[in-house]
Amino acid sequence: MTQRALRVAIDGPGSSGKSSVGMTAAAELGYRYVDTGLLYRAVTWLALRRGVRLDDGPAVAALVPEVGLAADDEGRLSRVRVAGRDITRWVHGATVDRSVSEAARQPEVRDALVGVQRHLAAAGEIVLVGRDIGTVVLPDAEVKVYLDASVSERARRRALERGLDVDGPQAAEIRADLERRDAADAGRAVAPLRPASDAITLHTDGMAFGAVVDRVVDLVRTRAGATSGTPR
Numbered sequence: 001m002t003q004r005a006l007r008v009a010i011d012g013p014g015s016s017g018k019s020s021v022g023m024t025a026a027a028e029l030g031y032r033y034v035d036t037g038l039l040y041r042a043v044t045w046l047a048l049r050r051g052v053r054l055d056d057g058p059a060v061a062a063l064v065p066e067v068g069l070a071a072d073d074e075g076r077l078s079r080v081r082v083a084g085r086d087i088t089r090w091v092h093g094a095t096v097d098r099s100v101s102e103a104a105r106q107p108e109v110r111d112a113l114v115g116v117q118r119h120l121a122a123a124g125e126i127v128l129v130g131r132d133i134g135t136v137v138l139p140d141a142e143v144k145v146y147l148d149a150s151v152s153e154r155a156r157r158r159a160l161e162r163g164l165d166v167d168g169p170q171a172a173e174i175r176a177d178l179e180r181r182d183a184a185d186a187g188r189a190v191a192p193l194r195p196a197s198d199a200i201t202l203h204t205d206g207m208a209f210g211a212v213v214d215r216v217v218d219l220v221r222t223r224a225g226a227t228s229g230t231p232r
C-alpha cells in the first residue's frame with residue numbers, strides 16, 4: 001500500500017473530541033472522514049420510528065440496508081440518510097442519545113454495520129471515528145489513536161458546544177448521560193470500548209484542540225513515510 005492509502009482509526013468515549021479532531025485531521029491530510037456513530041444512531045432512529053424493539057438484534061439489523069452515509073458540502077461522510085431522506089438532525093436528539101447503546105449492544109447489529117464500515121474503508125485515505133474501529137472494524141489499520149478525556153472535561157465541552165452554562169442543571173444531565181453511556185459502551189459483551197493494544201492513547205484534558213490535531217496528523221505522516229511504496 002502506498003502512502004496515499006492509509007486507514008486511520010480514531011476511537012474513544014463520547015465527547016472525547018474524536019469527531020472534531022478526526023474531521024480536522026482528515027481535512028489537513030486530504031483524507032475522507034467517516035463518523036461511524038451516525039450509522040448506529042440512524043439505525044436506532046429508524047427502529048424507534050418503526051416500533052422495532054431495540055433488544056431484538058436480528059430485527060434491528062434488518063434495517064441496516066436502509067441506512068446510508070452521505071457527503072456534506074466539504075465531502076465528509078457526516079450526513080446520514082434513510083430512503084434518500086437526510087435524517088442527520090434527528091439522530092442527535094435526546095431520544096436517540098438515550099436509546100443508541102441498546103441497539104449498539106446487539107451482535108447482529110454490530111456485524112451488519114462492521115461490513116458497511118469495512119466497505120467504506122477499503123480504498124484507504126480515510127479517517128474512521130468510532131468506538132471499536134481499531135479493535136474490531138479495522139484491526140489492521142495503519143494508524144490507531146485512542147482519544148481520552150475525563151468525564152468532567154467531556155461534559156464541559158459538550159455543554160459549551162450546546163451553548164449551555166457549564167455549571168447548570170443541563171450540564172449535570174449531560175455528565176450523567178455520558179457516564180451512563182461510557183458504562184454501557186465499555187461494559188457490553190461485544191466490541192466493548194477500549195484502546196487497541198497497538199493504539200496511541202492521547203489524554204486530551206488540558207491539551208489545546210490544535211495540538212491534538214497536529215499530533216494525529218504527525219502520526220499519520222510518519223506512518224505514511226514509513227510505508228511509502230511498500231505494497232500491503
Ligand code: DC
Pocket residue numbers: 014015036037038040041100101104129130131132133181185
Ligand atoms: O459517537 P456517537 O456518540 O455518535 O456514537 C453513538 C453510539 O453508537 C455510542 O453510544 C456507541 C455506538 N457506537 C459503537 O458502538 N461503535 C462505533 N464504531 C460507533 C458508535
